[in-house]
Amino acid sequence: MKEMQTFLKKYHEEMNWEISNESYEKTRASLLNNYMLLTTEVAEVAEELRKAFNFTHSHILNGMKDSEAFDLAKENAKEDLGKEFADCLAYMIKFANYFEIDLEESFYKKMDEVKNRKNRDVSLSRK
Template identity: 50%
Template sequence: MRNLQEFTKGYQKELNFHIKEDSYERSKVSLLTNHMLLTTEVAEIAELLRELCVTAEQKMEDGIDEVTAFRQAQEQVSVEMGKEVSDCIAYLCKFGNFFERDMEKDFYSKMDEVKNRK
């Protein structure tokens, strides 16, 4: 994760995709814009999940067994799913970088917190 954060920091600055920090107003607009863009990418994942289910159900109606139908539908959306998940990771890294977070450390800390809930 640290490597991803470091890569995205340079990549996003190079392309001028980083969250602007030169004024409150620009930061606010940039944060809100990037939040909207992230939610759009999450919605695209939802659309692929819908496509997965619809495709699997169509294949089952055509007589393909449930497991095979689901696997074929999964393969059909796999490449696009990878792209959309990657877009989400890029936006999340952007937020992590803006707030100067070590996302890898935060991730494992959060997973420990979840694991230890009662």
């Protein structure tokens, strides 16, 4: 993750896509604009899932077993979903870099916190 953060810091500098640090007003506008772009990318993940479900349903209607249709849809969606996850990750890393957050450290700390949460959701499924 550290490598990705370093890569994107340079990448955003080269592209002149850094979050502005000129003044509070410009920084605020830049953060809000980037937040808007992140949410757009999250919506694009939803769009790819919608396409995969529509693909699955049309194949089920044509007589394919649902599990086979969904496997095919997942394979078809893989490349585009990967691109959208990458877009989301790039914006999240941009925010982390702006706030000088070590994302890997935050990630593991948060996952540990969730694992040890007292009011954790209980799953009924047994694996």
